[in-house]
Amino acid sequence: MGKQNEIIKAESKNFDFHYADGTHALKNINLPLYEKKITALIGPSGCGKSTFLRSFNRMHDLYPGNKYDGEIILHPDNTNILHTKVDPIEVRMRISMVFQKPNPFPKSIYENVAYGLRVRGENNKRLLDEKVEEALKGASLWNEVKDRLQDLAYNLSGGQQQRLCIARALATDPEIMLFDEPTSALDPIATVNIEELMSELKKKLTILIVTHNMQQAARISDYTAYMYLGEMIEFDETDTIFTKPSKRETEDYITGKFG
Amino acid sequence: MASTIKPAKDLNAVRALIKKHKKNDRLFSVIGIFVIAALAIALLVLFLDLVIDGYPKMNLEFFSNFPSRKAEGAGILSAWVGSALVLTVTFFVAVPMGVAAGIYLEEYAKKGWFSDLIEINVANLAGVPSIIYGLLALGLFVYEFGLGTSILTAGLTLSLLMLPIVIVSTREAIRAIPVHIREAAYAVGATKWQVTLHHVLQYAMGGVLTGIIIGMARAIGETAPVITIGALTFIAFLPPAPVSEVMPFINFNWLDAGFTVLPIQMFNWISRPEHAFHINAAATGAVIIILTLLMNGLAIRLRYSIRKKIKW
Numbered sequence: 001m002g003k004q005n006e007i008i009k010a011e012s013k014n015f016d017f018h019y020a021d022g023t024h025a026l027k028n029i030n031l032p033l034y035e036k037k038i039t040a041l042i043g044p045s046g047c048g049k050s051t052f053l054r055s056f057n058r059m060h061d062l063y064p065g066n067k068y069d070g071e072i073i074l075h076p077d078n079t080n081i082l083h084t085k086v087d088p089i090e091v092r093m094r095i096s097m098v099f100q101k102p103n104p105f106p107k108s109i110y111e112n113v114a115y116g117l118r119v120r121g122e123n124n125k126r127l128l129d130e131k132v133e134e135a136l137k138g139a140s141l142w143n144e145v146k147d148r149l150q151d152l153a154y155n156l157s158g159g160q161q162q163r164l165c166i167a168r169a170l171a172t173d174p175e176i177m178l179f180d181e182p183t184s185a186l187d188p189i190a191t192v193n194i195e196e197l198m199s200e201l202k203k204k205l206t207i208l209i210v211t212h213n214m215q216q217a218a219r220i221s222d223y224t225a226y227m228y229l230g231e232m233i234e235f236d237e238t239d240t241i242f243t244k245p246s247k248r249e250t251e252d253y254i255t256g257k258f259g
Numbered sequence: 260m261a262s263t264i265k266p267a268k269d270l271n272a273v274r275a276l277i278k279k280h281k282k283n284d285r286l287f288s289v290i291g292i293f294v295i296a297a298l299a300i301a302l303l304v305l306f307l308d309l310v311i312d313g314y315p316k317m318n319l320e321f322f323s324n325f326p327s328r329k330a331e332g333a334g335i336l337s338a339w340v341g342s343a344l345v346l347t348v349t350f351f352v353a354v355p356m357g358v359a360a361g362i363y364l365e366e367y368a369k370k371g372w373f374s375d376l377i378e379i380n381v382a383n384l385a386g387v388p389s390i391i392y393g394l395l396a397l398g399l400f401v402y403e404f405g406l407g408t409s410i411l412t413a414g415l416t417l418s419l420l421m422l423p424i425v426i427v428s429t430r431e432a433i434r435a436i437p438v439h440i441r442e443a444a445y446a447v448g449a450t451k452w453q454v455t456l457h458h459v460l461q462y463a464m465g466g467v468l469t470g471i472i473i474g475m476a477r478a479i480g481e482t483a484p485v486i487t488i489g490a491l492t493f494i495a496f497l498p499p500a501p502v503s504e505v506m507p508f509i510n511f512n513w514l515d516a517g518f519t520v521l522p523i524q525m526f527n528w529i530s531r532p533e534h535a536f537h538i539n540a541a542a543t544g545a546v547i548i549i550l551t552l553l554m555n556g557l558a559i560r561l562r563y564s565i566r567k568k569i570k571w
Contacts, residue, residue: 062445064369093448103439106462106569115457116447154570165443172447 009035009206010056010176013071015082017051020065025051027230028070033176038198038207040221040238042214043253048230049210053178056081056208057095058088074175093120096169097178101185102161104153104168109145112153112164116172131171139167140197159190166197177201179209183216195220214254218242226250306548313542321542325495326524330535335543337494338524341410342479344498344513345520348414349478353421354471360422361429361467366455378430385423392419393487401488408489410498411514416484421474428470432463437571465565472558476551482522492527494519521547 010033017026026048033039041049051060058081060066068082074094081091096116104112111118113132122128132149136142141163145156153164162182169177179198183191198207198220211217217224218238225235226249234241234250245251252258310317324334364381368374396416406412436459444454460467498516502509519527521543528540 057446059442059446062442089448089450092446097446099439099443099446101439103443105440105443105458106571115444115449118457119447119449119453152568168443168447 006037007035008032008075010072010074012052012055013073015052015055015068015070015072017048017055017060017069018067019051019060020063025230026055029232031225031232031235033206033208034223035206036202036204037222038202038209038220039223039225040217041208041210041225041227042212042217043227043233044258045212047227049227050180052227053180053208053210054097056176056178057092057097058082059097061088093172094174095176095178096172096174097180098162098165098169098182100181102158102165104156104161104164107153108150109153109156109164110149113167113171116168120172132167135167135171136164138170138201139163140193140200141167157190159186159193162186162190162194163197166194166201170201174205176206176208179207179211181210181212184212191216214242226253228253306545309541309545309548313538313540313545316538316542317545321539326493326527327495330531330533330539333528333536333539335521335524335539335546337497338519338521338543339546340497341494341518342520344410344501345413345417345485345518346475346478348411348514349417349421350471350475352415353418353425353474356418357422357425357470357474358429358467361426361433362455362459364426365430365433366451366459381423381426385427388483389420389481390483390487392416393484395419396484396488407515408491408517409515410518412488413485413490413518413520414514416488417478417481420481420484421478424474424477425467425470428473429463429467432466432470433459435466436462440571462569465562465569468565469558469562472554472561476554476558479550479554480522480547482520482526485520485523486526490523491517491519492523521550 012029012031015026015029016024019025029052031039041052043049054060055068056072060068070082071080072082073079074081074091079086081095105115107115110132113135114128117128117131122131133142133146136145141160144160145151145164153161156164162185166177166182183194186194195216198209201207202222209217209221221238223235224238224241226233226241226245226247228249234245234247236245241250242254245254249258320332321334322339323336324332325336326338327333364374364377368377393416396412396419400406400412400415401408406415440458440462441454444458449457494517498513498518499510501511501513525540525543525547528536528543531537
């Protein structure tokens with residue numbers, strides 16, 4: 001598993017997750033995220049891949065009663081981001097997220113991108129302008145919106161809205177970006193745009209993506225993990241998973257015999 | 260080839276069935292139109308009756324004259340000034356408290372049986388007869404706190420009445436904000452207060468404003484609680500002006516002053532035997548209805564213009 005010369009950016013160790021209603025959603029998950037690589041989580045609906053992804057920025061803390069066990073270690077500082085003493089807000093400032101459905105705020109394009117910086121107390125107009133431009137360029141949206149930054153975000157198309165959400169997540173220079181089925185609400189052309197964008201982004205940061213689309217995982221990811229019923233069945237380099245998986249269940253899922 | 264396809268045997272039966280079902284559509288439409296028309300006509304007749312009866316009094320002097328023993332020269336100056344000042348107090352008490360309570364209950368309070376209990380009670384408070392609030396105010400504000408029968412007391416009393424309306428509408432407006440917008444804000448590292456201030460409050464503003472205006476429209480017509488706390492029925496002077504030309508320009512002496520309000524003035528005139536006073540009462544009633552309609556219209560307008568800017 002994994003090449004020896006890769007740097008581990010984060011890893012989950014013996015990670016279990018229970019929802020407030022008692023559902024044991026994740027069981028003993030061990031997974032490394034390699035720096036500046038794309039790791040894809042695949043598996044049938046309800047297998048826990050989104051639950052796992054959302055643990056990386058402590059989204060489950062928003063709803064009372066959810067319980068984490070085990071660790072998710074963030075390197076190089078060896079912080080266990082699940083520890084109760086670690087503020088979830090600190091975690092979200094380091095690890096940003098792009099959601100399944102584009103969810104821009106009902107504000108201007110500019111304010112959407114600048115919001116992460118505003119939350120951090122940044123009010124310097126020049127610096128904000130620079131950062132917004134940089135993030136929009138990073139999300140390959142700049143050319144389409146540079147003349148109408150004060151327009152409301154919902155006037156953009158679905159694909160543009162999703163790239164706006166990527167720009168919003170990018171503006172705060174995160175170490176890891178989480179993508180929760182980012183293209184499932186988009187048309188094929190917008191999907192290609194987002195996929196190309198992710199390949200570009202991984203030059204700068206580490207990416208974890210949940211996807212329903214196996215071709216997508218095969219196209220863009222460096223590593224793939226197959227999950228089923230809350231367990232990690234197999235994790236390996238994407239090529240290996242899709243050509244010669246070592247587990248029977250993985251092969252059945254990949255070849256469409258199941259799932 | 261097409262000629263060989265025969266229509267299904269029971270096509271006529273299907274058509275008959277559809278016809279029968281559509282009869283219900285028509286029936287319900289007729290009932291609906293009838294009910295709506297009955298309501299609209301009732302309101303219109305009531306309003307026109309007041310306007311026609313009160314028409315002779317509808318002039319500027321009616322608004323600039325004090326009440327008088329002579330019906331011809333009597334006006335509603337002290338009443339509308341009193342209503343305006345009382346509502347000012349109500350607004351500044353009920354709005355911050357109601358909005359803050361709504362935000363707390365929806366965003367901060369732990370969900371459980373206790374918050375459910377509070378929710379049920381707040382909803383019930385909105386339906387408590389207003390005279391009960393009057394009795395509470397008489398015991399608490401007038402006697403216990405010694406505030407007397409003043410504009411302050413009346414304002415506080417009406418704000419009790421308005422609070423549940425503001426709280427309920429604030430909570431409903433907040434609940435309408437989709438989870439994914441909230442999560443987006445949290446995901447970039449916002450604290451609860453930042454999410455509340457930058458998102459929740461702004462997106463809920465349309466609903467909150469509607470609740471405030473509807474609450475104010477209710478407060479303006481309330482009579483029973485204001486009579487209960489002992490408001491005067493005949494007043495031929497104005498409270499001290501809130502703003503003055505000398506330092507410090509603003510004073511609060513008016514809070515302490517005696518007062519009357521529009522519905523009490525109307526009630527007073529109705530109870531007179533002379534017909535001329537009944538004309539005054541009708542004119543006052545028309546003024547109250549026009550104010551209420553204007554406020555409701557404003558609420559609809561505000562909600563529309565704010566919602567137009569927000570899409571999820």
